[in-house]
Amino acid sequence: MATVTLDKVNKVYENGFHAIHDLDLNIADKEFLVLVGPSGCGKSTALRMIAGLETVTGGEMRIGDKVVNDVEPKDRDIAMVFQNYALYPHMSVYDNIGFALKLAKVPKEEIDRRVRQASKILELDANLDRKPGQLSGGQRQRVAMGRAIVRQPAAFLMDEPLSNLDAKLRVQMRAEIAGLQRELGVTTVYVTHDQVEAMTMGDRVAVLKDGYLQQVDTPQNLYDRPDNVFVGAFIGSPSMNLYEGVVAFDGEGASVQLGSQSLRLDASSVASRPGLKAHDGKPVIVGIRPEDFEDAAMIDHDTTGKQLTSTVSLIEALGSEIMVHFDLDARRVDSGDPDAIEEQDKAANSVGRFHPRSRVRMRDDVTIAVSTENMHFFDFGDHQAIR
Numbered sequence: 297m298a299t300v301t302l303d304k305v306n307k308v309y310e311n312g313f314h315a316i317h318d319l320d321l322n323i324a325d326k327e328f329l330v331l332v333g334p335s336g337c338g339k340s341t342a343l344r345m346i347a348g349l350e351t352v353t354g355g356e357m358r359i360g361d362k363v364v365n366d367v368e369p370k371d372r373d374i375a376m377v378f379q380n381y382a383l384y385p386h387m388s389v390y391d392n393i394g395f396a397l398k399l400a401k402v403p404k405e406e407i408d409r410r411v412r413q414a415s416k417i418l419e420l421d422a423n424l425d426r427k428p429g430q431l432s433g434g435q436r437q438r439v440a441m442g443r444a445i446v447r448q449p450a451a452f453l454m455d456e457p458l459s460n461l462d463a464k465l466r467v468q469m470r471a472e473i474a475g476l477q478r479e480l481g482v483t484t485v486y487v488t489h490d491q492v493e494a495m496t497m498g499d500r501v502a503v504l505k506d507g508y509l510q511q512v513d514t515p516q517n518l519y520d521r522p523d524n525v526f527v528g529a530f531i532g533s534p535s536m537n538l539y540e541g542v543v544a545f546d547g548e549g550a551s552v553q554l555g556s557q558s559l560r561l562d563a564s565s566v567a568s569r570p571g572l573k574a575h576d577g578k579p580v581i582v583g584i585r586p587e588d589f590e591d592a593a594m595i596d597h598d599t600t601g602k603q604l605t606s607t608v609s610l611i612e613a614l615g616s617e618i619m620v621h622f623d624l625d626a627r628r629v630d631s632g633d634p635d636a637i638e639e640q641d642k643a644a645n646s647v648g649r650f651h652p653r654s655r656v657r658m659r660d661d662v663t664i665a666v667s668t669e670n671m672h673f674f675d676f677g678d679h680q681a682i683r
């Protein structure tokens with residue numbers, strides 16, 4: 297068991313491309329840490345440096361107390377699970393799982409004990425004689441996991457291990473892997489571009505963009521208290537709505553101007569964000585999560601001052617909730633996440649997650665209540681959270 301520590305780690309590829317900038321991460325013993333971010337943000341590079349498959353060009357990498365910058369992958373006491381599993385097609389499940397141990401000249405009886413133990417945990421006992429080609433996608437994934445488990449490593453490193461599975465199996469396997477990791481208590485670093493996978497699996501999640509660490513925290517804290525616009529928009533689906541707004545203070549609190557409409561912030565909301573005062577009268581970025589918009593007709597308390605009006609341009613009824621798209625005349629802000637921009641292109645500039653009993657229809661004029669106490673504010677210049 298071990299900690300994994302990245303201390304101002306940098307990666308400059310041979311062509312001069314600077315893929316990782318001063319990355320600091322302290323991964324605790326037994327922790328499940330997820331590295332997440334859009335394509336090209338450097339998550340695989342970071343993982344491959346921990347594995348020793350890429351050189352570290354600056355900073356220090358430690359596994360446990362040992363500096364491993366110059367240690368060969370095979371001597372790092374880690375086991376990797378890749379997205380393509382890299383199983384040997386001509387070998388049985390049993391031999392695939394035990395192969396690394398055989399190479400390491402572990403005695404036959406010990407190999408047998410560990411393979412049987414792992415296959416029991418993974419419910420592969422009945423398939424030990426089969427070849428990978430005779431297994432389902434999920435079973436193949438488990439064989440790849442089995443191969444990592446039998447090595448009893450200090451850490452598991454996983455690079456998008458579920459990306460080849462269909463959506464339903466992915467949900468099942470993500471619960472299995474998270475459960476297994478907890479059971480085995482092995483420090484794990486897991487790479488994915490899927491923020492739902494990151495949020496549901498990680499003890500903590502590190503969000504990367506363009507080779508820079510944006511924030512590392514528990515899933516709930518990332519969601520509730522994003523440090524900047526990018527994290528706010530990247531975590532959560534549909535994405536946080538982002539607008540240019542202006543905050544104006546008065547005797548009882550403050551209000552936020554969003555285009556031609558205004559929302560009231562009560563005194564307690566203002567008190568919990570002392571940093572907002574410095575932005576009085578200036579443009580800020582306002583973030584509102586879809587669930588903080590609601591059909592005002594569904595709310596039985598008074599929401600005066602905390603309402604917006606618009607016209608419904610699209611409705612997606614999902615059974616347990618309704619996604620209601622509408623336009624506000626406030627300027628929309630780009631979060632820097634390519635997927636969020638795509639999402640924004642196909643619909644109106646705002647989306648609310650309404651109660652399923654809401655009666656709103658396409659093209660209706662609608663009054664929308666806003667949970668202003670949950671609004672997010674970011675600096676217009678550097679995109680950092682205002683608190």
Ligand code: ATP
Pocket residue numbers: 309310311313315333334335336337338339340341342489
């Ligand atoms: P994806 O989700 O698409 O796999 P990623 O976040 O894992 O993306 P990396 O594979 O770590 O991203 O790549 C980070 C950046 O480094 C990318 O811009 C990529 O083009 C670049 N890169 C990767 N390998 C090399 C290399 N050998 N030489 C130069 N640049 C590289």
